[in-house]
Each structure stands twice: as C-alpha cells, then as structure tokens.
Amino acid sequence: MSRLAQRFAESKRAGRTALVPYITAGDPDKSASVPLMHALVEAGADVLELGVPFSDPTADGAVIQQACERALKHGTTLADVLAMVREFRAQDARTPVVLMGYLNPLEAFGLKAFVTAAAEAGVDGVLTVDMPPEEAEPLAGLLRARGLDPVFLLAPTTDAARLKRICETAAGFVYYVSLKGVTGAANLDVAAVRRRLESVRRTTRLPVGVGFGVRDAHTAAQLAGMADAVVVGSAIVGRIAEFQSQRRDMLTKVGAFVRELRQAMDAARA
Amino acid sequence: MSRPLKQTASFRESLRRLPDAGGHFGVYGGRFVAETLMGPVEDLRAAYEQCRRDADFQAELQRDLRDYVGRPSPLYLAQRLTAECQGARIYLKREDLNHTGAHKINNALGQALLAKRMGKTRLIAETGAGQHGVATATVAARFGFECVVYMGEADMHRQAINVYRMKLLGATVVPVTSGSRTLKDALNEAMRDWVANVDNTFYVIGTVAGPHPYPMMVRDFHACIGEEARQQVLSAEGRLPDALVACVGGGSNAIGLFHAFLDDDVRLYGVEAGGEGLASGKHAASLTAGRSGVLHGNRTYLLEDEAGQIRETHSISAGLDYPGVGPEHAWLKDIGRVTYDTITDSQALQAFHALTRHEGIMPALESAHAVAYTMQLAPTMRGDQIIIVNLSGRGDKDIHTVASHEGIEL
Numbered sequence: 001m002s003r004l005a006q007r008f009a010e011s012k013r014a015g016r017t018a019l020v021p022y023i024t025a026g027d028p029d030k031s032a033s034v035p036l037m038h039a040l041v042e043a044g045a046d047v048l049e050l051g052v053p054f055s056d057p058t059a060d061g062a063v064i065q066q067a068c069e070r071a072l073k074h075g076t077t078l079a080d081v082l083a084m085v086r087e088f089r090a091q092d093a094r095t096p097v098v099l100m101g102y103l104n105p106l107e108a109f110g111l112k113a114f115v116t117a118a119a120e121a122g123v124d125g126v127l128t129v130d131m132p133p134e135e136a137e138p139l140a141g142l143l144r145a146r147g148l149d150p151v152f153l154l155a156p157t158t159d160a161a162r163l164k165r166i167c168e169t170a171a172g173f174v175y176y177v178s179l180k181g182v183t184g185a186a187n188l189d190v191a192a193v194r195r196r197l198e199s200v201r202r203t204t205r206l207p208v209g210v211g212f213g214v215r216d217a218h219t220a221a222q223l224a225g226m227a228d229a230v231v232v233g234s235a236i237v238g239r240i241a242e243f244q245s246q247r248r249d250m251l252t253k254v255g256a257f258v259r260e261l262r263q264a265m266d267a268a269r270a
Numbered sequence: 271m272s273r274p275l276k277q278t279a280s281f282r283e284s285l286r287r288l289p290d291a292g293g294h295f296g297v298y299g300g301r302f303v304a305e306t307l308m309g310p311v312e313d314l315r316a317a318y319e320q321c322r323r324d325a326d327f328q329a330e331l332q333r334d335l336r337d338y339v340g341r342p343s344p345l346y347l348a349q350r351l352t353a354e355c356q357g358a359r360i361y362l363k364r365e366d367l368n369h370t371g372a373h374k375i376n377n378a379l380g381q382a383l384l385a386k387r388m389g390k391t392r393l394i395a396e397t398g399a400g401q402h403g404v405a406t407a408t409v410a411a412r413f414g415f416e417c418v419v420y421m422g423e424a425d426m427h428r429q430a431i432n433v434y435r436m437k438l439l440g441a442t443v444v445p446v447t448s449g450s451r452t453l454k455d456a457l458n459e460a461m462r463d464w465v466a467n468v469d470n471t472f473y474v475i476g477t478v479a480g481p482h483p484y485p486m487m488v489r490d491f492h493a494c495i496g497e498e499a500r501q502q503v504l505s506a507e508g509r510l511p512d513a514l515v516a517c518v519g520g521g522s523n524a525i526g527l528f529h530a531f532l533d534d535d536v537r538l539y540g541v542e543a544g545g546e547g548l549a550s551g552k553h554a555a556s557l558t559a560g561r562s563g564v565l566h567g568n569r570t571y572l573l574e575d576e577a578g579q580i581r582e583t584h585s586i587s588a589g590l591d592y593p594g595v596g597p598e599h600a601w602l603k604d605i606g607r608v609t610y611d612t613i614t615d616s617q618a619l620q621a622f623h624a625l626t627r628h629e630g631i632m633p634a635l636e637s638a639h640a641v642a643y644t645m646q647l648a649p650t651m652r653g654d655q656i657i658i659v660n661l662s663g664r665g666d667k668d669i670h671t672v673a674s675h676e677g678i679e680l
Contacts, residue, residue, distance in 0.1 A: 055579040056454060056565060058461045059304035065448060077577045103302060103564045108578025130302045130564065134292060157309030157468065166305070177306055181466035 003096040003124045004149050004172040007046055008207040008228060017224040017265050018046035020209060021258055022100065022233030024067035025050050025084055026076025028244035033084045035251060036240070041095050043255040044262030048088075049127075049231060052081050052101030059129045061184035063234040066241065078109045082121040089122035098125040098151055098172070106139070115142040125149035125172040133169040140169060153177050154200060156192070167204035173229060175209045176200060184234030188213035190222045197226050217264035224265035232261060285532040285607060288598070293482020293568075296604060298597035301481040303567045307461075310468045311567075315483040317388050322490070327383065334379055338412065339369045341376075341494060345502035345658070350628040351645075358512065358651035360644055362631070362661040363499050363527060370405050372634065372663030373492060373523045378405035378474055380491035382413050385472035392416040392467065395474045396460040398425055398453035398519070399589030399636065400432025401663055402476030407441035415472075417441040420459040422452040425588045432667050450582040453519075453592045457566055477520025478596030481567030485596050492526025499658055500530045507656060513537040513647065516660040517639040518610065519554065519590035521599045523662035528608065537609070540599060541643040543585035544612030552584035556595045557603050557610040565593070570600045586615035586671065587635035589663075613639040621645060622665060622672060634663030635671065 001009070011018045021040045025033050037048055053071035057064060085097050099118065106114050106128065118126065126143055133140075133152060140150040149172025154163060157180065167174060178193045179185055193210060200208055210223050211231025223230045239257055243250035288295045301311060321327040335341040344364045352360045365373035378395075385393060393415045397403030403419040410417035419436055423445045426433050436443050449455040457475075464473040478485045478492075496514075503511050514531060516524035518540040528538050545553030553559065556571045563572040565580060573581045573593040585591040602608040613621075618635055621642035626632045633641055637660070644659045651657070665672075673680050 055449065056458050058458045058566070059306075059465070061462070062448075069448070072579060104572070104574065104580075105578035107563060108574065108576065129304050130567075132301060132303070132305060132308050135300050135302055153305035155304070155306035155309070157306055159309060162305075162308065177304075180306055180468055182462045185466060 002147060002149055002172065003094070004047065007096050008173065011046055011228070015269055017227060017269060018229035019044055019258070019262055019265060020047045020049055020211070020229050020231040021045050021236050022049040022051060022231060023240065024053055024064060024071050024237060025081040026053055026071030026074055027067040027237065027240060028070050029074045030076055030080055032247065034087045036254065037088045038091060039251045039255045040258055041092060043258035045095070045258060047096045047098060047229065049098045049100050049233070050081065050085065052078055052099055052105055054102040054105055057102060059182055061182040061234060063184045063238050063241070067237045078105050078114065082117050082123070085121040085123050096124040097122065098127055099123055100127040100129065103128050103131045111139050111142055115146050115148065119146040119148055123148060125151045127151040127153070127175060129153065133166050136169055144171065151175055156180050156196060160199070163200065163203050167206060170206060173207040173209050174200065174204060175211060175231065176227070177212045178210050179213045181212065183212050185213050186215065188219060190219070193223065194226050217260045220261045221264040221268040224268040230265060286529060288601070289482060289486050293486065295598045295601035298569050298600040299482060299485055300569055301567060302564045302569065303481045304465065306465050307481070311481045311483070318384060318483050318487050321384055321387055327387065331380055331383055335376065335494065339375050339379060340367065342498040342502070343367050345499055345506065348629050351625065352648070354624070354628055355645055355648035357648035357653065358655040358657045359653070360648055361503065361511070361656065361658045363495060363658055365495060365523065365660060365662045366631070366633065366637070366664035370401070370408050371666065372401040372405065373495060373526060374402045374405035374476060375408065376494060376526070377476065377488050377491040377522065378402065378409045381472065381474045382409035382415065385415065386413055388472065390470055390472040392418070392471045393474050394418045394420070394460050394463050394471055395476060396420045396453065396456035397476060398422070398456070398591055399587065399634070400425070400429040400436070400667065401589060403441070403443070404432050404435050404439070406474045407436040407439035410441060411439045418463065419443050420446050420456040420463070422446050422450070422456050424451040425453065428588050428671060429667060430670070452583070453588070454580060461566070477522040478525050478598060479520050479566055479568055479570065479594055485568065485598055488522055489525045489529060489598065492522055493529045495523065495526035495660065496528060496530030499527060503656065503658060510534055510536055511656040511658045512651065513539060513657045515539045515541060515640045515644045515647065515657060517541045517590060517636050517662060518557065518595060518599060519543065519592050519636065520594070521596040523660050525596060525598055527658070527660045532607065538607065539643060539647065540608050540610045541639045542610060542612045543587060543590035543639060544614040545584040547614055548612060553612065554583035554585045554591050554593065555612045556593055557599060558612050562600070568597045570594050570597045571603070586618060586675070587639065589634070589636040590639065611643065613642045617642040619672065619675060631661065632665035633661055634665050635668045637662045638665070
C-alpha cells in the first residue's frame with residue numbers, strides 16, 4: 001500500500017479529514033522549505049503538497065505566482081526540490097509528499113530521470129497541473145511503475161465522461177478544484193462543491209481532496225464534512241510572504257494558522 | 271503553369287492534413303492546460319467545427335472580410351526594391367492595407383463571429399505589439415462585445431499609440447507586471463482571466479499557439495492570405511512563386527501565407543527575431559535556438575534555461591518578442607519543409623528604411639524582418655524567379671521605436 005493510500009485509510013478510520021497544506025519549494029529561499037515542512041506536520045498536516053516553481057504558472061493566482069518568482073530568484077531547481085524531500089524524509093518517514101507543478105521543468109530534467117530521483121527521494125505523488133489525462137503518457141506510466149501516484153485535477157467544468165476517464169488514470173487521490181478560477185481566488189461556493197462531490201463519489205472510490213480558494217478555518221471546516229482532504233495553498237503562502245524576512249515568526253505564524261485549520265476541521269467532524 | 275509541381279498530394283500525403291483529432295502536429299501541439307480549461311477548449315473545438323461547415327457562418331465571415339477588412343489584399347510587385355536587390359522579382363502581399371493595418375484582423379474577426387455564435391458577451395486577448403489587441407478591440411466595437419486586453423507593462427511603453435487606440439475603441443487595457451512584463455506574461459494573465467470567467471468570456475488568442483483548437487483555428491482564419499496570394503501570382507505571372515518569406519514570432523502571418531503552398535514546390539522561409547544576435551542571448555529565435563517543451567497549452571519549441579524555466583526574450587519588435595512558436599511551425603521545421611532563419615534588430619531597421627525609401631511603404635518592424643531576409647535572398651536568385659514576402663503590418667506604430675533607436679526625440 002502506498003504511503004498516500006495508507007495515510008488516507010488511517011484518516012478514514014480515525015474519522016478525520018486530511019489536511020493538505022501547500023508551499024512552494026524554495027520560497028522564500030531554499031533553506032526555508034524543510035523547516036516549514038516539519039512545522040506543517042507538527043501543526044497537524046496529514047499530507048504535504050510541495051510546489052515545484054515554474055516561471056509561467058498559468059493556473060496559479062498572484063500569491064503562488066510570486067512565490068515561484070521568489071523561489072526562482074534564488075535559483076531553486078527541480079534537483080533542489082528533490083533534495084528537500086530527501087532531507088525531510090530523513091526525519092519523517094510517514095507523511096506523504098506530493099509534488100505539484102507544471103510539465104516543462106520535469107521534461108527538462110528528463111521524465112525517466114525525474115521519476116527515478118523522485119522515488120529515491122521519497123516523493124509519493126505527482127500532480128502536473130498542465131498535463132490532462134490525454135497527454136499523461138509517458139509520465140503517468142513511469143510514475144506507476146515506480147509506485148508513485150499520478151494525481152489529477154477535477155474541475156467544475158469536467159463533464160461525466162471526462163470525470164470517469166480522469167478517475168481511471170489517477171491514483172492516490174483526486175483533487176477537486178472547487179471553483180472556476182486560479183489558486184487563491186475568493187469565490188468558493190460550498191453548496192456547489194457538495195453537489196459536485198456527490199457525482200465524483202459515485203464515479204470513484206479514490207479519496208477526494210478539495211482545494212483552490214480555501215482561505216480560512218471556516219471554509220476548511222465546511223469542506224471537512226464532505227471531502228477526504230482539504231488543500232490549503234495561497235492562504236499559507238501569503239503568510240510565508242508576509243513574514244519572509246522574520247524566519248522564526250514565519251514558522252510560528254504558519255504553524256498557528258495550520259493548527260487553527262486543523263482544529264476547525266476536527267471540530268466539524270466531531 | 272510553366273513549371274511542374276514535383277511534390278503534390280497525389281504523390282504523398284498532404285502536408286495540409288494536420289492536426290490530428292487531439293490537435294497534434296507530429297509530436298507538437300496538443301492540449302496542455304489545467305483541467306478547468308479542458309471543458310471550455312473542447313466546447314470551443316466543437317463550436318468551431320460546426321461553424322467551419324456552416325454556410326451561413328462562412329458567408330458572414332466572407333462578407334466582413336471583404337467589406338470591413340478590405341480583402342483581398344493586393345499582391346504588389348515591388349519594382350524598385352527588386353531593382354535594388356538585383357535578383358528575383360519581389361512581390362509584397364499587402365496585409366498592411368487591411369483595416370487596422372495588419373493581418374491580425376483576419377483572425378480576430380473570425381473568432382469574434384464564433385464568439386457571437388457561442389453566445390459569449392466578453393472578449394479577452396493578449397497582445398505584444400498591440401496589433402492583435404487593436405484588432406480584437408476593433409471587432410469588439412464592431413459587434414458590441416465588452417473587451418479586455420492584457421499587455422505587458424514593458425510593451426505598453428514601447429507601443430503607447432496602440433494602447434491609446436485600444437482605449438479609443440472602448441477596450442480596457444490591463445498592464446501585466448509579472449515576469450518579463452511582455453507578451454508571454456500577458457498570455458499567462460489572459461489564461462487566468464479565462465479560467466475564472468469561462469461562462470461569458472471568449473479568449474481571442476492572437477497567434478497559432480495555445481491548446482487545440484487554437485493553432486488550427488487561427489491558421490484557418492489566416493489561410494486566406496496564402497489562398498489569395500496563390501491566385502494572384504498565378505494570374506500575374508502564370509506560375510507559382512519560387513519562394514515565400516514571412517516573419518515568425520508566434521507564426522500566424524507565416525502559416526497564413528504558407529499553408530496554401532505546403533504541397534507545392536515552393537521554398538518557404540520563416541524569419542525569427544535575431545535581436546542583438548544569437549550569440550548575445552538577447553533574441554527571440556525559438557525555432558533556431560530553442561528546444562522542445564510545453565508552455566501555454568501546447569508542445570512546441572521554446573527558449574528556456576537548463577532547468578526548463580522560460581527565458582526572457584528580446585526583439586526590437588514587440589510582436590516577435592515571444593519565447594515560443596506555433597506547434598505547426600515546430601513540425602514544419604522538424605520535417606524540413608520550412609527553413610527558419612534569423613534577422614537581427616539592426617538588419618530589420620535597415621530593411622524598414624529600405625522599403626520606406628524605395629517603395630514608399632513603411633513596414634511594421636515585425637514585417638521588416640521578412641523584408642530584410644528577402645533582400646538577402648533575392649540577389650542569390652535569377653531575375654526570372656519570384657519571391658512573395660508577407661508584409662504583415664504597417665509601420666506607423668513603430669515610428670517612435672525607430673526614432674529613439676536613431677537618437678531622435680519626437
């Protein structure tokens with residue numbers, strides 16, 4: 001059983017919705033990421049999503065776009081990101097790590113070389129935002145062969161036929177994009193998400209995560225009852241940006257926010 | 271016809287058959303967008319396929335191309351430029367005479383009619399030189415759409431006249447301050463707008479790039495350039511030309527000229543922006559100096575660093591200042607059907623002056639790249655041979671750039 005499957009099974013048994021915080025690797029600089037990853041776990045994260053910075057992140061809003069710019073200014077490469085996962089794994093063998101990013105940096109690294117290096121570093125899943133199932137080979141096959149889960153997005157604009165196809169290609173979990181927009185947008189409609197998740201549930205037995213536009217503990221708590229996992233990105237990255245020059249405060253503030261999300265989600269399930 | 275056509279569709283598969291159902295030109299093209307956009311691009315493809323076969327749609331498009339755009343654009347024999355070059359006869363395909371002064375209107379008009387059919391009320395566009403933004407703002411005014419144009423802040427300074435033109439036409443011009451603040455960043459921003467407003471918004475992409483069906487659709491809307499030129503040269507000369515030359519940024523005017531000739535024995539030359547020279551690293555020659563990658567919804571040649579991050583590009587011409595290129599060009603390069611080469615900023619400036627002084631025609635700096643290449647090519651050919659160069663736009667918008675390069679303040 002993969003680390004992701006195991007973690008989702010544990011959460012389900014415990015009646016707990018998984019909390020999946022996102023940070024961009026190398027933001028605000030390379031030395032910040034591993035301490036942040038540990039701080040997120042300590043504050044109650046179940047799975048970590050680590051963004052691979054890209055110069056042209058078209059599916060991301062301004063907050064994550066600027067995080068990519070900060071990470072790239074310090075020269076963060078995919079090799080650096082994998083080194084961060086390796087370093088994190090030395091201390092934490094249990095928390096799954098999913099890389100999230102765009103296809104071009106992976107191709108520049110070489111897909112085979114990337115998958116081998118990711119598996120060795122301790123990566124558990126890879127979500128390639130601009131790679132729909134139609135274009136998923138050879139990467140998805142290479143990932144599966146090494147026991148890594150190819151994670152895919154579902155969107156409000158995904159019709160029934162695509163939903164079926166995506167769920168057949170995906171592994172680990174599927175990630176439902178809760179709104180028509182980029183990451184960090186403000187218009188998440190909880191009732192609409194609930195209706196859509198019902199049809200996702202009828203299609204797949206994979207765990208379902210929900211993200212894009214989860215700004216606060218209140219929204220996270222509302223989603224906790226309907227999803228297996230809640231992904232929070234821009235709200236965390238925004239706090240990293242705010243405290244980028246005060247490293248100790250940054251870890252404290254980010255930890256406190258994630259703890260707040262955790263408590264609100266647990267209270268909603270209690 | 272005085273010359274036999276060596277390579278025709280009957281001897282081998284037509285080069286005009288692509289893309290495939292998934293939008294691929296060989297290994298290039300495809301659809302590389304976030305899931306939220308997969309539904310909308312599929313809806314767009316279905317709507318376009320329907321309109322393509324719809325007689326009413328085609329009639330409406332043809333009527334506006336004739337009465338609003340002013341097509342067909344003339345094919346003009348540039349006698350004094352020909353005499354100056356002492357070689358092949360040089361014809362100019364006068365896309366600069368179209369309404370709004372460039373080829374861009376062909377595509378903007380086609381997409382606006384499609385948007386109307388699809389019941390959209392809002393057009394968005396990205397623009398570099400501003401010509402596509404002006405074309406989109408123009409058709410938005412023509413049909414009564416709301417219009418928002420994304421433009422890199424750096425380009426807004428270079429192309430201030432076009433910014434004001436768009437505003438006069440009722441468009442909102444949004445400055446893009448991320449990344450290199452040029453065309454690629456404007457495209458990123460337009461994609462973000464589209465994903466958030468897909469219900470009422472039609473994204474009018476200005477070149478033969480992006481997720482399928484854009485590269486095919488934009489090509490089809492510009493294919494009239496080559497179809498007209500083919501007929502015009504046959505009636506003027508009784509035969510096909512020996513060579514075609516067009517500038518390539520994203521590559522829309524080039525594919526528009528080339529497509530009708532792909533199966534003919536005609537040499538095709540695409541001219542990229544060499545900027546300050548390939549060795550300087552300051553250029554926008556993605557086909558000549560780039561490698562295969564994925565950006566803006568398609569697989570194509572890109573200018574990127576070792577780690578796969580997209581590089582900042584440079585060209586004196588804002589319309590060529592883009593790190594990618596349409597996927598059909600990537601394929602045409604790989605199969606060797608089109609020769610891609612570069613012209614530097616200073617060569618383009620010289621050609622700008624040459625055409626202005628010899629023919630009384632001021633080319634856009636984009637088109638001046640094609641003119642410069644033609645001026646190198648023509649002397650290597652015989653006097654009975656023929657070159658058609660696509661004069662894709664007029665140069666009024668570039669007067670400030672030209673003046674400032676010569677130290678003149680207007």
